[in-house]
Amino acid sequence: MKMVGxxxxxxxxxxxxxxxxxxCDKRYPIKGMNVWTPYGWKIMTLIDSFTRKELEATxxxxxxxxxxxxxxxxxxxxxxxxxFDEEVYWVTHAGKxxxxxxxxxxxxxxxxxxxxxxxxxxxxxxxxxxxYQIVNTFRYETKQTRPFIRVREIHFFESHTCHDTExxxxxxxxxxxxxxxNIMDKLCLPYTLLRRTEWDKFPxxxxxxxxxxxxxxxxxxxxxxxxxYRTNFSVPYDITYEAEDGTHKHxxxxxxxxSERLLGAVVSVHGDDNGLILPPAIAPFxxxxxxxxxxxxxxxxxxxxxxxxxxxxxxxxxxxxxDRDDRxxxxxxxxxxxxxxxxxxxxxxxxxxxxxxxxxxxxxxKGTIAMDSLIPGTQLILDDIMSTLKAKAKAFxxxxxxxxxxxxxxxxxxxxxxxxxxFGWCGCEECGHxxxxxxxxxxxxxxxxxxxxxxxxxxxxxxxxxxxxxxxxTM
Amino acid sequence: MKMVGxxxxxxxxxxxxxxxxxxCDKRYPIKGMNVWTPYGWKIMTLIDSFTRKELEATxxxxxxxxxxxxxxxxxxxxxxxxxFDEEVYWVTHAGKxxxxxxxxxxxxxxxxxxxxxxxxxxxxxxxxxxxYQIVNTFRYETKQTRPFIRVREIHFFESHTCHDTExxxxxxxxxxxxxxxNIMDKLCLPYTLLRRTEWDKFPxxxxxxxxxxxxxxxxxxxxxxxxxYRTNFSVPYDITYEAEDGTHKHxxxxxxxxSERLLGAVVSVHGDDNGLILPPAIAPFxxxxxxxxxxxxxxxxxxxxxxxxxxxxxxxxxxxxxDRDDRxxxxxxxxxxxxxxxxxxxxxxxxxxxxxxxxxxxxxxKGTIAMDSLIPGTQLILDDIMSTLKAKAKAFxxxxxxxxxxxxxxxxxxxxxxxxxxFGWCGCEECGHxxxxxxxxxxxxxxxxxxxxxxxxxxxxxxxxxxxxxxxxTM
Numbered sequence: 022m023k024m025v026g027x028x029x030x031x032x033x034x035x036x037x038x039x040x041x042x043x044x045c046d047k048r049y050p051i052k053g054m055n056v057w058t059p060y061g062w063k064i065m066t067l068i069d070s071f072t073r074k075e076l077e078a079t080x081x082x083x084x085x086x087x088x089x090x091x092x093x094x095x096x097x098x099x100x101x102x103x104x105f106d107e108e109v110y111w112v113t114h115a116g117k118x119x120x121x122x123x124x125x126x127x128x129x130x131x132x133x134x135x136x137x138x139x140x141x142x143x144x145x146x147x148x149x150x151x152x153y154q155i156v157n158t159f160r161y162e163t164k165q166t167r168p169f170i171r172v173r174e175i176h177f178f179e180s181h182t183c184h185d186t187e188x189x190x191x192x193x194x195x196x197x198x199x200x201x202x203n204i205m206d207k208l209c210l211p212y213t214l215l216r217r218t219e220w221d222k223f224p225x226x227x228x229x230x231x232x233x234x235x236x237x238x239x240x241x242x243x244x245x246x247x248x249x250y251r252t253n254f255s256v257p258y259d260i261t262y263e264a265e266d267g268t269h270k271h272x273x274x275x276x277x278x279x280s281e282r283l284l285g286a287v288v289s290v291h292g293d294d295n296g297l298i299l300p301p302a303i304a305p306f307x308x309x310x311x312x313x314x315x316x317x318x319x320x321x322x323x324x325x326x327x328x329x330x331x332x333x334x335x336x337x338x339x340x341x342x343x344d345r346d347d348r349x350x351x352x353x354x355x356x357x358x359x360x361x362x363x364x365x366x367x368x369x370x371x372x373x374x375x376x377x378x379x380x381x382x383x384x385x386x387k388g389t390i391a392m393d394s395l396i397p398g399t400q401l402i403l404d405d406i407m408s409t410l411k412a413k414a415k416a417f418x419x420x421x422x423x424x425x426x427x428x429x430x431x432x433x434x435x436x437x438x439x440x441x442x443x444f445g446w447c448g449c450e451e452c453g454h455x456x457x458x459x460x461x462x463x464x465x466x467x468x469x470x471x472x473x474x475x476x477x478x479x480x481x482x483x484x485x486x487x488x489x490x491x492x493x494x495t496m
Numbered sequence: 497m498k499m500v501g502x503x504x505x506x507x508x509x510x511x512x513x514x515x516x517x518x519x520c521d522k523r524y525p526i527k528g529m530n531v532w533t534p535y536g537w538k539i540m541t542l543i544d545s546f547t548r549k550e551l552e553a554t555x556x557x558x559x560x561x562x563x564x565x566x567x568x569x570x571x572x573x574x575x576x577x578x579x580f581d582e583e584v585y586w587v588t589h590a591g592k593x594x595x596x597x598x599x600x601x602x603x604x605x606x607x608x609x610x611x612x613x614x615x616x617x618x619x620x621x622x623x624x625x626x627x628y629q630i631v632n633t634f635r636y637e638t639k640q641t642r643p644f645i646r647v648r649e650i651h652f653f654e655s656h657t658c659h660d661t662e663x664x665x666x667x668x669x670x671x672x673x674x675x676x677x678n679i680m681d682k683l684c685l686p687y688t689l690l691r692r693t694e695w696d697k698f699p700x701x702x703x704x705x706x707x708x709x710x711x712x713x714x715x716x717x718x719x720x721x722x723x724x725y726r727t728n729f730s731v732p733y734d735i736t737y738e739a740e741d742g743t744h745k746h747x748x749x750x751x752x753x754x755s756e757r758l759l760g761a762v763v764s765v766h767g768d769d770n771g772l773i774l775p776p777a778i779a780p781f782x783x784x785x786x787x788x789x790x791x792x793x794x795x796x797x798x799x800x801x802x803x804x805x806x807x808x809x810x811x812x813x814x815x816x817x818x819d820r821d822d823r824x825x826x827x828x829x830x831x832x833x834x835x836x837x838x839x840x841x842x843x844x845x846x847x848x849x850x851x852x853x854x855x856x857x858x859x860x861x862k863g864t865i866a867m868d869s870l871i872p873g874t875q876l877i878l879d880d881i882m883s884t885l886k887a888k889a890k891a892f893x894x895x896x897x898x899x900x901x902x903x904x905x906x907x908x909x910x911x912x913x914x915x916x917x918x919f920g921w922c923g924c925e926e927c928g929h930x931x932x933x934x935x936x937x938x939x940x941x942x943x944x945x946x947x948x949x950x951x952x953x954x955x956x957x958x959x960x961x962x963x964x965x966x967x968x969x970t971m
Contacts, residue, residue, distance in 0.1 A: 046612060046615075046616075048612065048615055049561075049562055049608075049611075049612065050566050050568075050569060050611060051562060051564055051566060051599070054562035054564060055562070056559065056560070056561050056562065056612055057559055057560035057561075058557075058559060059557030059558055059559055059627070062558055062559060062560050063558065066558070082533075082534030083534055083537050083538065083541070084531065084532055084533060084534055084537060085531070085532035085537050085651070086524075086531050086532075087524055087526060087529035087530070087531065087649050088563075088601075088632060088634075088649060089526055089529060089585075089649070091525050091526060093525075094525060106591070106592075107591040107592060108591060109590070109591065110564075110587050110589070110590050110599075111587065111588065111589040111590070112585050112586065112587050112588075112601070113586065113587075113588045113589060114585070114586040114588065115584070115585050115586070115636035116581070116582040116583060116584065116636045116638075117581075117582060124526070124585075126563075126587070126601075133524075136524075136525060137521060137523065137524065137531055140521075140523055141521075152534070156632075157563060157631075157632075159563075161590035161591045163591075174562050174563060174564070176560070
């Protein structure tokens, strides 16, 4: 069974990988709503566990809000509802009754949470308020759906915070970005932080920082975002606090969220033509052991393989012993598709030599680990797989980014020449829209943390500018 | 602030406890859909962690199915839809479009899962199929709602299995009940297993075993259930397998589920007039440390309290140091309401004596633990709290159950005389309905695992019978 080439036809390769590794089942009878199968769900919950760890370590409390939002609450912030009006599912009946107030299934939880925040926040002593939830959310996507990347029921986390001042809210954004860096480190994914354009920011936000990564087809995928709301929601939802001087003020708010697209990115960025390659931190099985049985050998390979598994499991590794009655080659093939980072093969000769043979999923490198340094030897390889995946993905992203000074450098259609583009922009909406429309491309924004000073000319109007922008075709 | 008495007015006491311990917030603008606040959610996730552990240990794969079920799938099993027809929420619109096929938000996932099982199960080698999910589910309750006990968005787990034979499905029921016992042990909750009457079994089930526990008002609360479906669903959903002899057969199915009612039962069964009493296994904080500062003392109590916390945390206890600038008495009061099982008080004299003073939440007993046996000493007390809670709850349940031979023994209204009743029943529906209707009481069923042989007369018609039944007013 020949796989489709990742760089020849990314779209087809991706669907093929998701299906062959059995991460989800797309045959559920509602388009864009897929079934999480155990293997895919396990990876997602490992990703969630890192998210949860970061949020708990920074004193966010985990909450769980109702899924339904009354239409009356949903419509309080006008820009927000405009942004979601065409994307929400409406619950109109319960049992045989028509509901007096229609309900929305959350597309995100601002309008569910903020009426409660208005009750929870009374005084400056209640601030900052920091909560998060990991839940399912709903968007009626009209574009073509794709597992994990564009779905109609989305697994995601969202954190919401309230602060006494704009500055304190700004510090929260910085904390969010530190957490982000720790999470992405576990996924071995590079990313960019771009402050979105005014016309692309989140409905209701003061500003939005988009978190993007580059896909094999050189399109970008937004993995999540961080938003500073200032008082844009606290005014309509009446979230105020009594300051130390006795005056009542509106809180400043932020949110931060990322979705199951993280898994879509892991599959896309690290995988190769033989299957997934999972970063050890989020692999359901970090190690698979294949016993190499031989009728000629008198060594108890099966017993030794079990002992090996127990030893590795006791040291905290997630390990699978594949003792199915099947050829080793067939097992290699299965676990390569599933992306298990490290394969250990154990045969009679290995046992006699006091070693175990290993094969790395990422580089294909083979070698042996001495049994008397099994645990540190294994850890060393898994650590090196993490570093290698990171370096490779970073090199790909760097190579995919190109500085341009003329719009002519952008191919009209998607070709192998397509890149993520950096260029000068005067910052005006007119030039921005012109750029986007002429090349069917999106301005992702301007660097949230610029590296040094930029000097150039606006790629559209030619004016001198210190503003650098990035643009890409998006997934 | 005087609390309401648990046994004087259970209903009011319960609401008061849930609010004062801040387990959820009922002020969300949809009736019966409450917000899980961090403390309540943390207890629930600890309960879930034990559920997950049991299901993983018995080779159930965790899945996550879409929330929405198309009306067409939902209506395939006729008894099932009849059971839920008046209880489901209907999604009829998405964006500005009316949907071609209306969608139900799952009241339970048989009709979501079984079309997929029909694709997943091909041969006897695919069996048994064992999966579970921990999700939110929806019922349009028309009765009065009550936090955790009767809500419209319900947090629950559901496991679903497919087997080649009815006997293998029956073994699954036994496995489910073993898991149940382990989970209930962590919650220190006694329970009964009663095979529900024909008219009360789950819609579509061959038989249903209800899992009940007794509330302080002597009404029973159903915490969950286990169902044997035989082929009642596999026929309409066409879930077949190829047997070893080449014939195609329908699978036998079971399900098992319990909900957030587990938390409602923990609050109700263990709490007292001063607040919650949480079993250590599911307490977000098993231990709270209160430093007793004194201006006269030269001992560094604050530093010693931090060292004490770190030592207990390093040993794996969930521990909170309450170093707020407040009176110890006020702190005691707060943590008593929250149900923290063990309070440690540390003052200058304790430090000089090489001890820490403890107070048990369950019995109020006070004493000291020698610092040089801190870890085993603490563990011993927490273990004893678990045993004491179990014994007390079991004694209450035993006392609440009464064997009767005449229907006259049942009070017409709820009084302190109300009990759970055991009696002889001929088994016929007519006698069953007559019994239930005359006394506004429900037959919970007949013992799933009878203790010895029963001989008596039907409480309604007087016929000799070997069937014992249990009845109660339910929550």
